[in-house]
Amino acid sequence: MSAVTAEVREAVVKRRGHPSSHGEARFGFAMIGLSVLFVAIFTAIPIVASLGLSFFSWDVISTPEYVGLENYRRLFTDGPVLKSFGVTLGMALAIVVLQLTIGLGLAVLVNQRKLVWVRTLFRTAFYLPLLASTAAVSIFMGYLFDYKFGVVNYYLSLLGISNVPWLTSGFGAAATIVLIAVWQQIGFTFVLFVASLMSVPTDVLEAAQIDGAGAFRTLFRIKIPLISPTILFAAVVALINAMQLFDQPYIMTKGGPGSATTTVTIQMYQKGFQNLQFGYGSAIAIVLLVAILVITGLQFLAARKLVFYQ
Amino acid sequence: MTGIHPPGNSLARRTLLKAGAGGLGLAALADLAACSKDGGGSSKSLKMLYFGEQAQATQLQNRLQPQIAKLDATIKFEISAINGTDWNDFLAKVLTQIAAGTPPDIISVATEGLQLMASKELAVPLDDYVTKDLGALKEYFADIHPALVESMMYQGHLWELPDSFNAGNMFYSTELFQRAGVVPPSADWTLDDFETAATKIAKFKGINAFGWVVRLWGSWTSFMYANNANLLEESKYDGGDWLWNKAYAGDAAAAGRKGGWKWGAPTANSDATVEALNYMIELTKKGLSPSPDVGGGGTLQGLFASNRIGMSIGGGFWAGGLTNAGMKNGSFDVTMFPKWKSQRHLFGAGGYAIFKSSKKKDLAWEVLKLLVKPETFDLVFPGNVTTPGRKSLVTAARYAKTGPKHWSVFYDTLTKHPDTAPIPAPPYYNALATALNQRTTQAISSGNAKAALDGLQSDLEKAAGAS
Numbered sequence: 001m002s003a004v005t006a007e008v009r010e011a012v013v014k015r016r017g018h019p020s021s022h023g024e025a026r027f028g029f030a031m032i033g034l035s036v037l038f039v040a041i042f043t044a045i046p047i048v049a050s051l052g053l054s055f056f057s058w059d060v061i062s063t064p065e066y067v068g069l070e071n072y073r074r075l076f077t078d079g080p081v082l083k084s085f086g087v088t089l090g091m092a093l094a095i096v097v098l099q100l101t102i103g104l105g106l107a108v109l110v111n112q113r114k115l116v117w118v119r120t121l122f123r124t125a126f127y128l129p130l131l132a133s134t135a136a137v138s139i140f141m142g143y144l145f146d147y148k149f150g151v152v153n154y155y156l157s158l159l160g161i162s163n164v165p166w167l168t169s170g171f172g173a174a175a176t177i178v179l180i181a182v183w184q185q186i187g188f189t190f191v192l193f194v195a196s197l198m199s200v201p202t203d204v205l206e207a208a209q210i211d212g213a214g215a216f217r218t219l220f221r222i223k224i225p226l227i228s229p230t231i232l233f234a235a236v237v238a239l240i241n242a243m244q245l246f247d248q249p250y251i252m253t254k255g256g257p258g259s260a261t262t263t264v265t266i267q268m269y270q271k272g273f274q275n276l277q278f279g280y281g282s283a284i285a286i287v288l289l290v291a292i293l294v295i296t297g298l299q300f301l302a303a304r305k306l307v308f309y310q
Numbered sequence: 311m312t313g314i315h316p317p318g319n320s321l322a323r324r325t326l327l328k329a330g331a332g333g334l335g336l337a338a339l340a341d342l343a344a345c346s347k348d349g350g351g352s353s354k355s356l357k358m359l360y361f362g363e364q365a366q367a368t369q370l371q372n373r374l375q376p377q378i379a380k381l382d383a384t385i386k387f388e389i390s391a392i393n394g395t396d397w398n399d400f401l402a403k404v405l406t407q408i409a410a411g412t413p414p415d416i417i418s419v420a421t422e423g424l425q426l427m428a429s430k431e432l433a434v435p436l437d438d439y440v441t442k443d444l445g446a447l448k449e450y451f452a453d454i455h456p457a458l459v460e461s462m463m464y465q466g467h468l469w470e471l472p473d474s475f476n477a478g479n480m481f482y483s484t485e486l487f488q489r490a491g492v493v494p495p496s497a498d499w500t501l502d503d504f505e506t507a508a509t510k511i512a513k514f515k516g517i518n519a520f521g522w523v524v525r526l527w528g529s530w531t532s533f534m535y536a537n538n539a540n541l542l543e544e545s546k547y548d549g550g551d552w553l554w555n556k557a558y559a560g561d562a563a564a565a566g567r568k569g570g571w572k573w574g575a576p577t578a579n580s581d582a583t584v585e586a587l588n589y590m591i592e593l594t595k596k597g598l599s600p601s602p603d604v605g606g607g608g609t610l611q612g613l614f615a616s617n618r619i620g621m622s623i624g625g626g627f628w629a630g631g632l633t634n635a636g637m638k639n640g641s642f643d644v645t646m647f648p649k650w651k652s653q654r655h656l657f658g659a660g661g662y663a664i665f666k667s668s669k670k671k672d673l674a675w676e677v678l679k680l681l682v683k684p685e686t687f688d689l690v691f692p693g694n695v696t697t698p699g700r701k702s703l704v705t706a707a708r709y710a711k712t713g714p715k716h717w718s719v720f721y722d723t724l725t726k727h728p729d730t731a732p733i734p735a736p737p738y739y740n741a742l743a744t745a746l747n748q749r750t751t752q753a754i755s756s757g758n759a760k761a762a763l764d765g766l767q768s769d770l771e772k773a774a775g776a777s
Binding site: 273276 | 402405408409430600601609613618738740744747748749751752755762773776
């Protein structure tokens with residue numbers, strides 16, 4: 001028996017006999033169990049409950065009535081609800097594209113700063129809005145972008161620019177909400193990209209430099225392909241979040257003007273909690289879930305060609 | 311009356327849960343659904359839901375507890391506050407509480423939710439209680455305008471004892487009127503007078519002549535009422551004689567009163583309704599009014615209190631609201647809503663109902679009588695945050711500190727304008743409010759009232775059909 005084999009055997013015996021190994025395993029399972037329990041109670045069960053409820057007509061007060069697929073049939077002929085899917089998709093795509101491009105751009109710029117304190121300062125500054133309550137931010141932004149009394153229009157008027165209907169025209173309201181959502185969420189993608197860019201191997205970058213690649217070519221041919229898994233992750237998370245956009249439009253415009261910013265989640269809330277059509281609201285939630293799953297699936301399909309794993 | 315009995319192919323709630331066939335998700339529904347039969351608080355407590363802040367509710371609860379202890383020393387009175395931006399928000403949260411299995415014994419509900427609550431039989435009619443205690447309630451009914459009582463009736467039954475109301479009057483800034491050289495409006499002023507005043511006030515930079523918010527009460531709907539139009543066909547339910555003949559015998563104001571307002575087919579795109587909304591669009595185009603916010607009204611009060619708005623629709627609650635926002639007595643006043651085709655006003659009333667699921671209905675009734683006593687009003691509503699439903703409480707002394715100078719306008723709206731009517735709040739009020747908000751903002755941003763109200767008409771027809 002070689003010395004190495006003996007050493008391994010000794011280690012195995014030692015480990016098997018270690019009194020804490022079983023306890024460690026139990027602790028591990030307990031930790032996983034807690035997470036599983038949490039996900040089951042707050043995610044899985046509500047999804048199953050919603051699915052069940054979507055086959056009923058229920059106003060909370062009266063007895064639930066089984067209606068089969070009626071809620072789904074109604075959904076696919078309900079103009080305002082279908083429109084809300086279009087509105088949501090449009091706003092979500094705008095949010096994701098802006099969040100990724102601006103986030104990446106800022107990350108590249110900050111990453112070029114050699115001073116650590118400068119990088120830390122920018123990281124903190126861009127991440128800060130993410131920590132603020134979305135409801136509070138929305139109320140605050142509502143005041144800032146008010147057509148007549150808002151600070152933004154006040155300063156524009158000092159420059160001789162007439163009042164902009166930020167929240168009172170269809171396009172204006174949608175664009176303003178998108179910008180605010182991007183401003184608040186950009187810290188997330190920014191921090192991801194900064195961390196990812198810092199992990200790009202320096203020898204690869206040096207090799208590119210020696211080969212005569214400029215900054216632009218290094219970014220698009222070296223850095224972006226190398227951080228493409230992070231970009232995919234950021235895109236998936238950002239899109240899932242954006243498809244559930246609720247707080248900003250609900251607080252700032254109540255889905256208006258008209259239905260210009262009425263997202264699917266607002267429709268769901270209105271149908272369920274305001275119009276007491278919990279079955280129909282659940283059906284909308286389930287269709288939104290399926291839509292998000294499909295879009296996420298498409299993202300992963302596209303990733304097969306666009307994402308490079310080292 | 312709309313029943314809650316299951317229709318043909320419906321399932322009992324417990325059957326629904328069983329039918330979930332082991333689905334853990336449906337098991338979760340059991341918790342949600344547990345509310346149906348056993349609600350109404352514990353046997354040792356009497357629970358009331360209240361629209362406002364919890365601190366205020368706790369204060370009120372502590373003040374009322376000694377009086378309730380006299381009725382039953384073993385009972386603990388609990389008031390839970392529900393905070394919301396408006397009654398729509400409040401009702402949604404109340405229903406969520408019901409779904410969560412914690413329905414109250416007593417609920418304070420405004421006109422907005424009365425027919426919803428009554429049509430779903432969430433509350434019990436008070437007819438028998440009132441008939442039994444009519445002697446004791448004689449002074450109450452003598453003090454409450456019959457229009458308020460009628461607004462609390464549905465299908466011939468009385469569902470709530472009203473204690474407060476707010477009519478859509480016109481508040482104005484005396485300082486801005488003075489600066490613009492506008493004579494304070496008289497009670498019988500017209501829409502032309504209103505626009506003339508607005509045009510003069512709008513000349514000041516940064517000032518809006520007239521401000522409003524998008525909602526059912528006191529919005530462009532006030533203009534609609536003055537234009538003799540409505541969102542729904544108006545009629546009244548038969549019945550109510552049991553009350554009118556006994557509690558209001560010989561009272562001229564009770565003549566023609568019936569069993570509550572019956573809101574019929576939608577008329578949201580009638581010519582007169584379109585004309586009213588068009589008028590608001592024109593006000594915006596002329597720079598006399600900014601684009602309105604949706605719901606609430608807190609921002610509007612704040613702008614008015616900082617003298618950035620010359621006029622706005624408000625009720626008695628504005629007296630307290632403006633004072634709390636820092637306005638001095640004398641810096642604002644109130645008058646009737648201007649006359650258009652008529653000077654018809656709208657109003658909303660507040661009151662108390664007993665929940666059907668309550669196990670202590672008799673005690674709840676005693677508490678209801680306590681809540682509508684004159685001495686309780688200021689405990690419930692300190693600081694003129696609403697208009698008392700009792701005429702005897704609408705006095706110069708009440709408004710001496712806060713103003714307005716012409717406080718008598720509040721009750722005169724009911725007594726001098728007998729055509730004044732409640733807001734159109736049918737059982738499908740929530741859907742109506744949502745559609746109204748959406749279509750109004752659509753009209754203001756597009757400038758096309760007709761198209762928006764055609765849409766509203768369609769929305770309301772669907773909502774009415776689904777209810």
